[in-house]
Amino acid sequence: MRTLCTAIACCKTKTGVILISHHCFLDSLFLVAANVRSLVTRGKLTQDKANKALSVLKGTLDYSDFKDVDMVIEAVIENIPLKQKIFSEIEKVCPPHCILATNTSTIDLNLIGEKNSSQDRIIGAHFFSPAHVMPLLEIVRSDKTSAQAILDLITVGKSIKKVPVVVGNCTGFAVNRTFFPYSQGAHLLVHLGVDPFRIDRLISGFGLPMGPFQLQDLAGYGVFVAVWKEFADAFPDRVFQSSLIDLLIKNGRNGKNNGRGYYMYEKAGKPRPDPSVLPIIEESRRLTNVMPNGKPINVTDQEIVEMILFPVVNEACRVLDEGVVVQASDLDIASVLGMSFPSYRGGIVFWADLVGPKHVYSSLKKWSQAYGDFFKPSKYLEERATKGIPLSAPASSSLGSRSRM
Numbered sequence: 145m146r147t148l149c150t151a152i153a154c155c156k157t158k159t160g161v162i163l164i165s166h167h168c169f170l171d172s173l174f175l176v177a178a179n180v181r182s183l184v185t186r187g188k189l190t191q192d193k194a195n196k197a198l199s200v201l202k203g204t205l206d207y208s209d210f211k212d213v214d215m216v217i218e219a220v221i222e223n224i225p226l227k228q229k230i231f232s233e234i235e236k237v238c239p240p241h242c243i244l245a246t247n248t249s250t251i252d253l254n255l256i257g258e259k260n261s262s263q264d265r266i267i268g269a270h271f272f273s274p275a276h277v278m279p280l281l282e283i284v285r286s287d288k289t290s291a292q293a294i295l296d297l298i299t300v301g302k303s304i305k306k307v308p309v310v311v312g313n314c315t316g317f318a319v320n321r322t323f324f325p326y327s328q329g330a331h332l333l334v335h336l337g338v339d340p341f342r343i344d345r346l347i348s349g350f351g352l353p354m355g356p357f358q359l360q361d362l363a364g365y366g367v368f369v370a371v372w373k374e375f376a377d378a379f380p381d382r383v384f385q386s387s388l389i390d391l392l393i394k395n396g397r398n399g400k401n402n403g404r405g406y407y408m409y410e411k412a413g414k415p416r417p418d419p420s421v422l423p424i425i426e427e428s429r430r431l432t433n434v435m436p437n438g439k440p441i442n443v444t445d446q447e448i449v450e451m452i453l454f455p456v457v458n459e460a461c462r463v464l465d466e467g468v469v470v471q472a473s474d475l476d477i478a479s480v481l482g483m484s485f486p487s488y489r490g491g492i493v494f495w496a497d498l499v500g501p502k503h504v505y506s507s508l509k510k511w512s513q514a515y516g517d518f519f520k521p522s523k524y525l526e527e528r529a530t531k532g533i534p535l536s537a538p539a540s541s542s543l544g545s546r547s548r549m
Contacts, residue, residue: 280482315378325455330356337440351486361399472536505529
């Protein structure tokens with residue numbers, strides 16, 4: 145998580161906000177300085193402001209400097225016991241008004257703050273990677289988070305030039321929860337016989353910066369497996385399981401981290417599809433055995449895009465139905481600013497309304513009958529589609545209640 149910590153630090157130094165990080169080593173401080181210098185080189189920051197920003201950055205290896213801070217952001221790996229330990233320790237040192245924020249991307253806030261007495265000041269501050277570039281700040285509230293903590297974090301977010309979106313507490317929160325079917329659908333399609341590089345080309349053509357398999361290469365398979373497990377535990381009825389990632393790791397591949405994944409990575413030039421990964425995919429297909437009659441399915445380019453993105457729309461419907469976000473436009477903004485959904489398409493829910501809820505629903509229903517519950521339409525989507533109500537319409541437009549799956 146060192147890269148993430150330094151990226152958050154870079155965000156805060158740009159506006160002269162002091163950051164004290166318990167896990168910030170000397171090389172991390174150098175990385176922050178390098179990022180700030182690059183802003184000067186690109187004309188995005190004056191040298192005077194850069195010097196002033198770096199002058200307030202301080203590294204520490206213990207909690208002694210935490211006695212006077214107003215906010216702490218924890219950004220360690222997604223490990224519940226470790227996060228609980230840190231929050232328990234900093235609560236004893238920080239002043240009573242200090243906001244205790246976590247940068248977790250998936251873990252329930254109630255679990256993280258389970259051992260704390262003052263849970264009203266525990267809040268999620270989810271920065272998207274790279275944190276000093278991506279504009280979204282997902283502010284996660286639990287049932288116990290105080291209104292003041294939320295307002296204070298919104299103020300902090302705006303002061304560091306982020307766009308804050310307040311969301312509810314659940315596995316994955318609003319953005320990662322909505323988009324977890326994105327990679328799931330891609331993996332299912334591959335195991336139904338579709339070429340992964342064709343999928344990536346089509347998704348890039350749709351307007352996303354890269355396809356799901358190149359994105360996995362970029363993130364690293366360890367992160368992917370950890371996140372996949374969180375969602376598998378939370379939503380076992382709609383998670384596609386395969387051996388593909390385990391097989392890739394077993395064969396010495398870890399994406400861009402070691403230069404070998406679905407793509408080949410060299411110091412110069414763009415990533416190139418690696419044909420030597422295809423036998424590994426074939427082995428996973430054999431083990432998973434989901435192809436109808438053992439033969440690859442025949443799908444059009446449009447169907448491939450829809451089979452990957454309609455499940456995302458379906459999960460967005462659940463997020464709306466459960467009240468994780470207040471309004472559909474919050475998801476639209478978050479999908480563009482946090483997941484790089486093409487802005488000219490208006491956001492994930494806006495796009496789905498343009499495509500038509502009836503088409504989304506009927507397609508998912510057809511695929512669920514052919515390929516299983518991963519595609520099963522949510523009650524929210526079914527109701528909106530059958531009644532002709534836009535997905536983005538307020539909850540009062542629908543007769544149903546929340547908390548349905």
